[in-house]
Amino acid sequence: MPLATTGDLVTRAAADRSAVAAFNVITLEHIEAAVAGAESLRTPVILQVSENAVKFRHGHLLPLARAAVAAAQQAAVPVALHLDHVQSDDLLRQAADAGFSSVMYDAARLPYAENLATTRAAADWAHSQGLWIEAELGEVGGKNGEPPLDAHAPGARTDPAEAGAFVADSGVDALAVAVGSAHAMTERTATLDHYLLKRLATTLDVPLVLHGSSGVRDDELTAAVAGGISKVNVGTALNIAMTQAIREFLATHPEAVESRKYLSVGREAMVGATRRIIEVLGTAR
Template sequence: MPLAATGELVGGAAAARSAVVAFNIITLEHIEAVVAGAEAAGAPVVLQVSENAVKFRGGRLLPLARAAVAAAERAAVPVALHLDHVQSDDLLRQAPGAGFSSVMYDASRLPYTENLAATRAAAAWAHAQGLWIEAELGEVGGKDGRPPLDAHAPGARTDPGEAHAFVTDSGVDALAVAIGNSHAMTERTAALDHDLVKRLAGTLDVPLVLHGSSGVPDGELTAAVAGGLAKINVGTALNLAMTGAIRDFLTAHPEAVDSRKYLGVGREAMAREVERLIGVVGTPAAPPTARRPAPPTA
């Protein structure tokens, strides 16, 4: 089916008081696993390509993006393509021609005034191209090897009043918030500030996004969605599933040299995790008409 639009998926989930899960992809196996897991769950999904993933691929966006588009077009559920944590204006401007319907423009490292100015300019350009745009306010730690912020550090929590002013003045379509979450966590120990989630949801009229969800326990995720989160970003959880499965396979089969054997095991592990997390989040099922018909029986 044609590519879905991120804004429509997130908006529909928000209206249903639910959330859509957005998975970061690095390899073709990630793409295939996310689509397979979403199909197994019968739910829409977002494929995310981060600026760091583009750097890993030699600075070239199109090879991974084209693979994602091809997989999305063959999927039995709606699949959207999102460009994540963009700091480079040059990369931002490649998004429309590469099949992306949305971007997350990340100027959160800057002081508030500079973040607002940069984000406002990015939003104006993105909207002129028909792109849905997400931004971040409050610092979600753990990015690029930085440690998580202390819960009481300045910027470690998104202030509702400041968030309202930021969204109004920047014109963004969604806001990633800092509520006790952190990127790149390998243990699921994050404790979210659910009172803050409810205050933010009651203050803002745009969907809220949770980054760093891999470190959040299942119950915390479910409660956060119930409190108003509409887009849940996942990256590290897939890498943990893939790496663990490959490590176990190679330990059991030290003679293995065919990469298809261990990459296949890793892909299956990621697909199972995708299906499981979609179930935890409670993403509404895709319309029955969007699903691929079952193959004929013999």
């Protein structure tokens, strides 16, 4: 199947009052698992490659991107590619030629004026290449091993009025909002601010994105989608599923050295994780 575009998938999900799952992939097994889970439920999916994943792959984007493109083209459901949490302008400019239809440009760490200026420049370039662009306002903590921000810390939540001005002035196509989730959570204990989310959904005329979804319970995710979230990013949940399955396999098979045996177990565990997330979000057909 030809590559889908992130913008189309997110727009369709928003119209259906559902959300499309966007899975961060690190290995070929992540890619295969996300596609297999989506195919089993006959639903579109987004494969995301983060800047951190590119760093893990020795700074080379194309090996993982080419694998994702090949998997998407062979999939029985629409699959889009998204370049996630990009801070490097050099990496940003590799997106279009590598098969990505969208990017998330991450300048949320900067003061508002700098975030706006750099995001505006990134949006102008992305649109000139036909790319859909997502940004972040407020700060979804927990990236790069940093502790999550306190829920009441300045900048920890997205301000609706500021977000309205930011979207209008930056020209972005979607906004990742900080409403109580955090990246890299290994326990599902995050509580979302649904009142704030409702205000953001009412104020903004672009799709809203939830980052750090692995730490959010199913009922909270369902409520977030009902409240206006149209794209849900998931990464750590896949890593937990893979790691636990491999750890259990090796504990019961200490003689095992054939990597295909334990990698296949890890891949199947990630298929299960993708299925659960997709069903919660309401995109399964």
